[in-house]
Amino acid sequence: MRKLLSFLYKNRALLLFFLLEIICLGLIVNSHSYQGAQYFNTSNQTAATVLGFSQNTRNYFFLRQANSDLAQENAELKAKLMALSAQLSISADSGIARPFEFITGKVVNNSTAQFRNFITIDKGSRDGVASGMAVTGQAGIVGKIKAVSENYSVVISLLNVDENISAKVARTGTFGTIKWDGGNPRFARLLYLPRHVSIWKGDTIRTSGFNAIFPEGLPIGIVHEAVLTENAIFYDIVVELAQDFSRLQYVHVIKSKPKREIDSVQQLIRTR
Amino acid sequence: MNRNIFSLPVAFFIYLFLQVVFFHRLVLFDTAFCLPYIGFILFLPISFSPVVLMLTGFALGFSIDFFQNSQGLHASATVAVAFIRNFWLDRITPQGGYEVAGDQPFGSFGSQWFLFYLIPLLLVHHLLLFFVEAGGFSMIGPTLAKAIFSFVFTFVTLFLFRFVLVRR
Numbered sequence: 001m002r003k004l005l006s007f008l009y010k011n012r013a014l015l016l017f018f019l020l021e022i023i024c025l026g027l028i029v030n031s032h033s034y035q036g037a038q039y040f041n042t043s044n045q046t047a048a049t050v051l052g053f054s055q056n057t058r059n060y061f062f063l064r065q066a067n068s069d070l071a072q073e074n075a076e077l078k079a080k081l082m083a084l085s086a087q088l089s090i091s092a093d094s095g096i097a098r099p100f101e102f103i104t105g106k107v108v109n110n111s112t113a114q115f116r117n118f119i120t121i122d123k124g125s126r127d128g129v130a131s132g133m134a135v136t137g138q139a140g141i142v143g144k145i146k147a148v149s150e151n152y153s154v155v156i157s158l159l160n161v162d163e164n165i166s167a168k169v170a171r172t173g174t175f176g177t178i179k180w181d182g183g184n185p186r187f188a189r190l191l192y193l194p195r196h197v198s199i200w201k202g203d204t205i206r207t208s209g210f211n212a213i214f215p216e217g218l219p220i221g222i223v224h225e226a227v228l229t230e231n232a233i234f235y236d237i238v239v240e241l242a243q244d245f246s247r248l249q250y251v252h253v254i255k256s257k258p259k260r261e262i263d264s265v266q267q268l269i270r271t272r
Numbered sequence: 273m274n275r276n277i278f279s280l281p282v283a284f285f286i287y288l289f290l291q292v293v294f295f296h297r298l299v300l301f302d303t304a305f306c307l308p309y310i311g312f313i314l315f316l317p318i319s320f321s322p323v324v325l326m327l328t329g330f331a332l333g334f335s336i337d338f339f340q341n342s343q344g345l346h347a348s349a350t351v352a353v354a355f356i357r358n359f360w361l362d363r364i365t366p367q368g369g370y371e372v373a374g375d376q377p378f379g380s381f382g383s384q385w386f387l388f389y390l391i392p393l394l395l396v397h398h399l400l401l402f403f404v405e406a407g408g409f410s411m412i413g414p415t416l417a418k419a420i421f422s423f424v425f426t427f428v429t430l431f432l433f434r435f436v437l438v439r440r
Binding site: 012013016017020021023024025026027028030031044047050051053054058109111112113114115116118120154181182183184185 | 289292293294296297299302303305321322323326327330333337338339340341342343344345347348351352355404405406407411414418
């Protein structure tokens with residue numbers, strides 16, 4: 001017994017090293033799953049406050065850009081409003097009107113250079129944000145909510161190698177999957193587009209609406225390069241993302257009303 | 273320089289704060305990260321035992337992870353560096369041993385020794401960090417680029433830190 005104790009004492013550094021590394025490994029593995037890492041993240045009040053201070057300082061350097069972006073978005077929205085109000089006079093089905101609600105949040109923390117990027121925003125459960133909701137920027141989709149605290153939430157960025165997003169080519173309606181490869185934050189890949197479909201440079205890629213997290217038809221990006229090698233089943237497509245993630249200052253969280261209904265009706269079929 | 277025991281917790285929070293608020297935003301070309309927080313572990317007094325170093329390293333890494341949503345990532349790399357630091361110090365004892373300098377800061381053993389001490393430990397830290405982040409060797413090209421460029425960036429920053437340490 002004494003020998004064992006003296007052995008343990010002698011090797012305490014090594015043992016502690018293994019213990020701590022195993023704890024770290026557990027944390028890493030846990031945080032990579034979608035359900036994982038609900039606690040020690042930046043939706044915490046203290047962390048978000050510190051990061052918000054840093055981000056606010058940084059925002060001053062981009063005010064001019066933010067201003068012109070917002071003005072442009074304003075103009076686009078006005079045009080859309082005109083078109084929609086013209087449509088509205090024809091059909092007024094109130095039962096399915098406004099299936100989506102938007103909650104606008106300010107970016108508190110953001111990264112684009114890691115392999116798994118997250119964004120912290122200043123809207124939380126108090127404002128109606130819940131995990132699983134879609135997040136979009138002014139130009140294109142951004143990601144989905146991972147964790148929520150009372151006043152803050154953490155968004156899994158589209159720039160995260162673990163993220164898959166169901167997409168379609170707007171011109172042909174063919175489905176594929178958008179995935180980021182961990183490289184340049186301006187580009188992602190469109191996977192699983194079969195070789196019999198035609199694809200052009202400049203084709204718009206939009207969300208497919210298959211998983212009901214993202215409403216159908218939100219812009220993701222445009223095709224930058226499409227390569228078809230001799231024996232490949234699928235195209236090799238590089239998509240230029242519509243949203244420039246490095247300039248993200250405001251995002252809109254999308255509250256989808258049909259999501260619960262779609263989920264529950266799919267659940268019904270699975271249990272049969 | 274009188275580095276008493278109370279100044280260390282203060283230094284811990286200064287390193288943490290600077291890393292989280294300032295250096296975290298300083299990413300060059302989406303490739304080169306600046307991670308001078310590891311300097312806190314590397315510049316702790318030579319007399320510190322590995323157990324203390326590792327516990328401090330774990331606390332520091334864990335706090336950094338907390339702010340970057342990367343649970344366990346920085347903690348694992350920092351603990352590893354804290355573990356091997358003293359072995360490396362034993363290997364590269366300068367002429368006359370460490371007693372000559374007492375508890376003096378690391379900058380006072382001369383530039384050559386300082387580089388010899390700093391470079392391998394920084395490399396270990398950065399390689400571990402970025403390969404664990406990538407989750408293996410499947411993205412070896414970009415990962416290696418990130419590790420090497422970040423190493424250069426951090427190294428230059430820490431080397432400039434040294435002059436601040438010695439002047440005091």
